[in-house]
Amino acid sequence: MFARFAATAFRQAASRQGPALAARAMSTSASRATRSTAARFGVAAATAAAVTFGYTVYAAQGPNAGVHADNATPIHGVPGTAKERTFIAVKPDGVQRGLVSDIIGRFERRGYKLVGLKLLVPSKALANEHYADLSSKPFFAGLVDYMTNGKAPVIGMVWEGPAVIKQGRVMLGATDPKAAGPGTIRGDYCLTIGRNICHGSDSAESAEKEIGLWFGGKGEIVNWASNNDEWVVSSN
Numbered sequence: 001m002f003a004r005f006a007a008t009a010f011r012q013a014a015s016r017q018g019p020a021l022a023a024r025a026m027s028t029s030a031s032r033a034t035r036s037t038a039a040r041f042g043v044a045a046a047t048a049a050a051v052t053f054g055y056t057v058y059a060a061q062g063p064n065a066g067v068h069a070d071n072a073t074p075i076h077g078v079p080g081t082a083k084e085r086t087f088i089a090v091k092p093d094g095v096q097r098g099l100v101s102d103i104i105g106r107f108e109r110r111g112y113k114l115v116g117l118k119l120l121v122p123s124k125a126l127a128n129e130h131y132a133d134l135s136s137k138p139f140f141a142g143l144v145d146y147m148t149n150g151k152a153p154v155i156g157m158v159w160e161g162p163a164v165i166k167q168g169r170v171m172l173g174a175t176d177p178k179a180a181g182p183g184t185i186r187g188d189y190c191l192t193i194g195r196n197i198c199h200g201s202d203s204a205e206s207a208e209k210e211i212g213l214w215f216g217g218k219g220e221i222v223n224w225a226s227n228n229d230e231w232v233v234s235s236n
């Protein structure tokens, strides 16, 4: 029980906040919730067990038990492998204009695997954090309002596959649609930088941060084996 609790705290903190906070969450969990267990097994032993078996324990007993084909993959994936993951969003203008299926279809047809999907009106706190690096820009307040005012929701997605972070950005096209080539999503559908309909993580670090920010709850990311894997991601 303790191992599962601590593993969940560790995994969530690791995906949202990075290793330092994860370590703190682990020790906080240990001290708060498991005094009797810790007395019997020792905090260090239980912590080591949670770290070693964390994902396996969670997947075996969590809401997706039986669905997971690979219990060892963290929610932000493994950059540089076939299990690399990125956060892709259809922004409110893309949803309002009915472009969701096209954007999802492009990633599906390319061969990437959808492992997370949600529809939401993000909170201001979420949008502020997502765009934290732009907080000093003159368009920041307008950007956050456009993302959060509820005139249309955002589609948040996690896509998986080889080089998906870089290729996802290539498929989206340049941030400013005036520079986006034909065949890219922005090059095909957008005219201005303020209404460029989609977002994609620009690095492994951003992908980890953004996946942890937008997805974090139990079972929101599903590890699953596609029957197409043999035909799409195998090598000879």
Ligand SMILES: Nc1ncnc2c1ncn2[C@@H]1O[C@H](COP(=O)(O)OP(=O)(O)OP(=O)(O)O)[C@@H](O)[C@H]1O
Binding pocket: 134, 139, 143, 174, 175, 193, 194, 195, 196, 198, 199, 200, 201, 202
């Ligand atoms: N000059 C601008 N005026 C209005 N909005 C802007 C401007 N520059 C950027 N933005 C908005 O802020 C978003 C984030 O800008 P950033 O420079 O981080 O580009 P990006 O990483 O390519 O975009 P995104 O994060 O949406 O994929 C842009 O997608 C756009 O919606």
